[in-house]
Amino acid sequence: MPGRIVSRLATIIVSASLITLLNAVSSRVQAPTAQDFDRLFAHALELQQAGDLLGAIDTYKAALAITPDRADALSNLGAAYVRLGQFDDGIRQYEAAYYKSARPNEAIPQLKRVVSSDPESRSGHLILADCYLQTGQDQEVIALLKARERMFTTDLAYAYLLGTALLHTGDTAEGQKHIDRIFRAGESAEGHLLMGIAYLELKDGRSAKTELERAVQMNPTLPTAHSQYGRALLGLGDQEGAVREFRAELAVNINDFDANLFLGNIKKTDQQFADASSYLERATTIRPADLTARRLLATLRLQTGRVEEAVAMFESVEKDAPELIDVHVQLATAYNRLKRKQDADREKAIVDKLNAEAQAKARGGSAEPPER
Template sequence: MKTALLLSAALLASGGGVLTAAETKEPPSCVIGDRALAQGQPQLALEEYEKCLPEAPPTFKTLSNLGMAYAGLSQFDQAIRFYGQALALDPGNPPVRLNLGLAYMKTNRPEQAAKEFARSLMGDPGNMRALELLAVCHFQLKDFELAAYEAEQVLKAEPKESSAAFLLGSSLLRLGIYKPAIPLIYSSIEKSNTPEAHQVLGQAFLGVKVYRQALKEFQQAERLAPDRAEIHSQLGTAHAGLGETDKAIAEFEKELEKDPNNFDANYYLGRLNRLSNNMDAARKYLAKADGLRPGDPSVAYEYAVLAMGDHDYAQAESLLLKIIQELPDYLDAHVLLAEVYFHLHRTTDGRREKALVEAMKSAEQVRLEAEGKAVEEAYQNRTKPNSSPHPGSP
């Protein structure tokens, strides 16, 4: 997920942390630097601080403000250097830890940023801004459980915080928890009608197999930003779910024109060509997808189907057992495994697997009905001003 909105807001807010000169005899250039930084003139501040540093021993305030001046000029490596020097004089300072974390985020180092936000929270446990930024880091590091927990704590403390709702919904989506994700993302869209939000909501609808609504969200994202990454692949996935094969193939081919290494486009073109009995094309695209994500369960399933077509039941069984070990709830893999057992004349195993399939289908139907109801309720409530955005709310 992109975090431009969160980061820009945080960087702007960091201006409120400017440390001003105390009533002591400081070099005049330090005083001028403080004033320039407070007035949003980082270049002037930098010039004045460089004058004052040789005139007196460096202080925590000057080093911290010098880091902020460099951050204001987007020179984040230098900002990191001076924040570090300031923290050598005051290791537990929460605002500077926060600013150091922001500088790490701006240089694409979420792991280091997370450590700084955590240290900032140790000194200031109630800082929801630091907690939300920590959640962003954990999201970027794919620790979605922790990101979801942290974003939910922010949302409980600040129920109107749309960025926290979006982050929580996005984290739940990555965890496959679609039912509460959809109303959260809906609530954030009402406050920030961004193409990213529509894409994430579309992905949530794909998760609950509401393909028509997913298509609408992806189309809205495309209208807002035609060059969005992966938009054609997402449109193709929605069309495929609706059985609109020709439209799906056209979208996936558009995606590959932009990015030949898009996994979803290669995978779906392999699958759709396999369903159309165009096996040479299917194998070509599936081989590409397998190279991009070796061992991916979706690709492995397609290879299992191809093995069945070649009457290589032992190979099909081997592939399917690996899939089920990784994803026990992969229904199609269980369906195909039951067929494999019957072909191998392992009737007892086949009957057991078939019974499991029937139980899984019933459970999935209950889940889809509950999620479909949640989708409808979220759609009906999306414009209600007093609706609560986080799970578990009455």
């Protein structure tokens, strides 16, 4: 019997033995435990690294039968499917991992490999575009989808994703083309959502509210509809209604950045610090480079006495955006609390310099002395 077949049979026997053992434990004593999952997961990883992809797939499935929401197992299972050329199965696992982990940014490299290996994968392109959209990479959505219009001539999901990205970047004229395409297919929640986003970009909160209210009425589970409706309500002063909509969004779409960000800020203002931390941590996980989310979380850490963490976060933001005056102010405060007077004085000097430059710019002059 060839060695590869023997290896495959051995894998099946080992996996079957583990599953049989777990079933016996389940029937006689208790349900499988986290330790049982860890054992199967480790075995699956060994098989995958050894190149036994079919054995790894069987064992990952056995592990996921115990703990269905483990994003690392789902992602590894997706990678095994992709290496076998089973792209649709791989995409489904990556999609599940992305939604369950609230880390769409981590799904992006995997999905890029999928669309590179299978350029005709419509679902791969759309899920990758959605990951880009969730992580605020609107230009990447446009670059990915705009050149592939012929692949999606009648696909309204394509029109929705590309239209949303175009509206986010302020390209209302191009975005309107995709809104029109959706409405030509009949009235839809997606069409009203895109119109609402367009009105939000134009700072027309009342018109946005009308469109977004209709969107959530037509499809209460449409991703981002509740969060955008919440934004409109918040802009009109209805914080209670906004909180309700942000929570409704997270009930159907835990990855929504805006819902996590705004709820985190509201809870922070209300001094509900534990809740604020949960929301803001998730927001920074979804969009690790977002300056607003990072600043809010750093400020929260400072408020709650986690000063060393706050300093590290503010220093990271300062490196990426040295022109932000409030970051230097907060850093000076944090350094003072840590008795780091020299660092605090340096930040105060930067604040004075930036304020002088801003005042000079407002007067149309310069903060620097004239050259001799």
